[in-house]
Amino acid sequence: MNTKVTIAGVEFKNPVMTASGTFGSGMEYGEFVDLNRLGAVVTKGVANVPWPGNPTPRVAETYGGMLNAIGLQNPGIDVFIERDIPFLKQYDTKIIVNVCGKSVEDYCEVVEKLGDQPVDMLEINVSCPNVKEGAIAFGQKADALFNITKEIKKYAKQPVIMKLSPNVTDITEMAKAAEAAGADALSLINTITGMKIDVHRRKFAIANKTGGLSGPAIKPVAVRMVYQVANAVQIPIIGMGGIANAEDALEFILAGATAVSIGAMNFVNPYTTVETVDGIESYMKRYGIEDINTLIGAVK
Numbered sequence: 001m002n003t004k005v006t007i008a009g010v011e012f013k014n015p016v017m018t019a020s021g022t023f024g025s026g027m028e029y030g031e032f033v034d035l036n037r038l039g040a041v042v043t044k045g046v047a048n049v050p051w052p053g054n055p056t057p058r059v060a061e062t063y064g065g066m067l068n069a070i071g072l073q074n075p076g077i078d079v080f081i082e083r084d085i086p087f088l089k090q091y092d093t094k095i096i097v098n099v100c101g102k103s104v105e106d107y108c109e110v111v112e113k114l115g116d117q118p119v120d121m122l123e124i125n126v127s128c129p130n131v132k133e134g135a136i137a138f139g140q141k142a143d144a145l146f147n148i149t150k151e152i153k154k155y156a157k158q159p160v161i162m163k164l165s166p167n168v169t170d171i172t173e174m175a176k177a178a179e180a181a182g183a184d185a186l187s188l189i190n191t192i193t194g195m196k197i198d199v200h201r202r203k204f205a206i207a208n209k210t211g212g213l214s215g216p217a218i219k220p221v222a223v224r225m226v227y228q229v230a231n232a233v234q235i236p237i238i239g240m241g242g243i244a245n246a247e248d249a250l251e252f253i254l255a256g257a258t259a260v261s262i263g264a265m266n267f268v269n270p271y272t273t274v275e276t277v278d279g280i281e282s283y284m285k286r287y288g289i290e291d292i293n294t295l296i297g298a299v300k
Contacts, residue, residue: 001284002291003277005039005258007236008159008184010120012039012094012259015292016249016277019240019263020044020098020123020163021070022214025084026091032270035091037277042261043084045100045125048109050076060196060205065215065242066264067194069208072100072125077110085117094120096161104148108155115157123161123187124152139165139190142177149181159184161238164229166218167193171225172232179233187238187261188229189222215264216242223255230256230297244272246279256297 003014017040023029026041035041053073060067074080080097088095097119101107111122126138126145138148149162162178164171166189175186191212196205222241230237239257242264243249249260265272280292289295 001281001289002293003281003284005292005296007161007238007258008121010094010159013092014039014277014280015253015257015259016273016280017096017238017259017261018042018266018273019261020125021068021072022263022266025080025088027084027087029266029270033274035088035093037274038093039259039277040094040096040120041088041091042096042123043080043088043098044074045072045098046074046077046080046110047072047100047102048077048106048113050074050079051100055207057205057207058211060211062194062196062213062215062217064217065213066267067196067206067211067213068191069206069211071208074100077113081113081117085119089118096121096123098123098125098163100125104151107148107152111152111155111160115155119158121159121161121185122152122156123163124149125163125190126165139163139174140168142173145174146177146181149178149183153182161185161187163190164188164225165190166221166225166241172228175229175233179235183235185236185238185258186229186233187240189218189225189241192218192221214242216244216248218242219248219251223251226252226257227255227299243276244268246276246283249276249280250283250295253292253295254297254299258296 054071194213219242226239236258239252240261
């Protein structure tokens with residue numbers, strides 16, 4: 001039984017990854033999760049300099065999910081290279097570094113610094129809806145997305161995954177722009193912009209007013225977008241958005257995703273990733289599926 005998948009020449013032992021920003025670099029989860037079991041660890045967003053993030057409160061629970069406006073708090077690329085990469089290299093899993101920035105130059109600086117590091121792929125976050133200086137423009141305008149993708153590809157030594165924002169009119173237009181600019185793969189979806197108001201305090205539940213909605217509530221939207229994009233581009237897709245178990249993950253794979261990332265559910269159940277790996281294997285046994293690749297985009 002084969003659970004291996006390949007994205008842009010990188011082979012993963014199985015299609016299950018972590019979603020950026022929900023797993024750190026795996027250090028916090030090491031006591032719950034055997035990182036060797038995962039296809040890849042996708043790190044929290046890394047910028048060229050340390051970012052403090054947004055003011056608190058930054059997280060609020062909602063029906064079927066959560067809102068967050070962390071604002072990409074991170075220690076910066078130099079600390080990441082010194083501390084996080086050596087930690088992850090202890091494990092037999094692929095390393096995908098999520099990159100964030102406030103300008104094209106910021107992104108390119110991080111991508112260049114990662115060029116000689118032992119990481120497997122780069123995931124470019126052009127869609128975080130929280131950062132006021134914002135990545136939002138790159139992920140919401142096709143020409144801006146095309147330009148930043150093209151620039152990053154000039155500096156990147158590793159394959160580049162562009163992480164698409166769902167907060168657009170037509171997701172396929174964005175996907176095609178990234179593909180045309182040379183993206184090696186796409187990941188989608190990032191969070192959906194949402195809001196929560198505390199009626200008793202008559203205040204916004206999050207200091208930022210809006211935050212990114214993630215969790216099971218967004219899964220049907222995410223599956224639909226993955227399906228649309230899979231039928232619009234030729235490059236591979238990593239699907240995410242509300243995956244809580246193997247059945248959820250398989251929905252994304254059947255819709256056209258080569259791999260999947262698990263995010264918000266790590267906070268609910270830190271074992272979600274490995275349970276999903278086990279569940280996919282059980283599903284394959286149950287239905288006599290020899291190769292997971294036969295499931296990718298099988299629903300037309």
